[in-house]
């Protein structure tokens with residue numbers, strides 16, 4: 001089993017959970033059999049990263065925000081760790097020889113170069129960081145094939161589908177159904193959420209996650225990104241993908257096969273299980289995830305998503321269909337808009353409006369190189385700032 005791990009974004013929600021998962025699995029293994037943390041990365045939270053270095057003794061630690069490197073170096077003085085800096089440093093730890101599995105858990109497009117680097121070295125890429133797959137899914141999946149690198153999803157829905165797909169063959173799949181809790185605004189009216197506050201938006205009813213994905217869960221941009229993520233990870237045309245609201249988040253997603261059999265993966269809503277499965281696959285091991293009990297199954301409800309409240313979902317299908325530079329624009333406009341919303345500079349409802357504006361005004365290309373995708377990403381981020389400057393928002 002592959003057991004030498006690099007965690008990109010170890011100071012985040014997924015990153016810290018992954019370290020707890022590794023502790024949990026290691027508890028029942030001998031020193032020889034244990035998972036080893038070979039490399040870690042943080043962006044700005046160097047205090048936590050330094051604590052992690054002291055505790056896990058990795059060979060390498062990368063600080064991707066260069067402003068924090070010297071502070072970090074002081075914090076780890078005397079430790080036997082090689083410190084790397086910037087996005088180059090992040091990429092470096094994804095490709096070092098001693099690592100066989102890279103858990104991609106940074107947020108946003110920033111993880112793209114490192115994910116590609118890991119794949120090109122034939123490593124297992126356990127992917128939580130969905131944005132690179134959204135932007136460059138075609139390139140990432142074809143490089144993974146070429147380099148015989150495994151792409152294992154960590155996103156709970158995609159982990160569920162990955163597990164369910166083991167029940168049949170690719171050409172036997174009728175459809176895959178991504179479930180969603182519905183987020184904090186399930187059942188709301190569109191006019192009532194336009195001015196929602198940051199505090200309301202961050203109050204997710206089920207999941208505790210980083211700020212960006214929590215905002216994405218409120219707009220349902222997260223589900224839109226997941227449609228595109230699924231399209232690439234499982235090589236499924238968008239017509240075979242559906243979204244279903246399931247507020248309890250016990251069924252993490254399901255696959256329907258041509259014979260009518262539906263295979264669902266269940267568990268309590270906790271990222272430790274999909275993270276662990278991506279690290280131990282194809283083996284299953286006892287770990288820290290709490291077990292599902294009968295009481296969790298007493299009420300499982302399902303409803304159709306309301307596209308008037310969450311236009312992002314339809315946009316997600318549209319972009320998955322279009323391909324090319326559309327997804328890079330879609331993702332980048334969202335990243336920039338979410339940042340502006342969290343900084344208090346735009347309204348909640350403006351996020352999806354800005355994404356729509358960028359999609360309608362971009363210079364769309366059907367086939368795109370990595371450079372063109374990155375140009376599309378940069379264009380959309382700039383366009384969002386232009387719209388703000390020109391006061392084009394409601």
Ligand code: NDP
Nearest residue numbers: 009011012013014042043044045106107110128129209210
């Ligand atoms: P967090 O915001 O909690 O953590 C983000 C991590 O990335 C931190 O380690 C942060 O460092 C680092 N980081 C931030 N900006 C950059 C940058 N520009 N370059 C490199 N590193 C950076 O996010 P989450 O853990 O919630 O999410 C991580 C990814 O996983 C996202 O893509 C998200 O969509 C996905 N995901 C998350 C789930 C969850 O439950 N949290 C579920 C499914 C998917 P620092 O804190 O030191 O600044």
Ligand code: MG
Nearest residue numbers: 155156157226
């Ligand atoms: Mg998810």
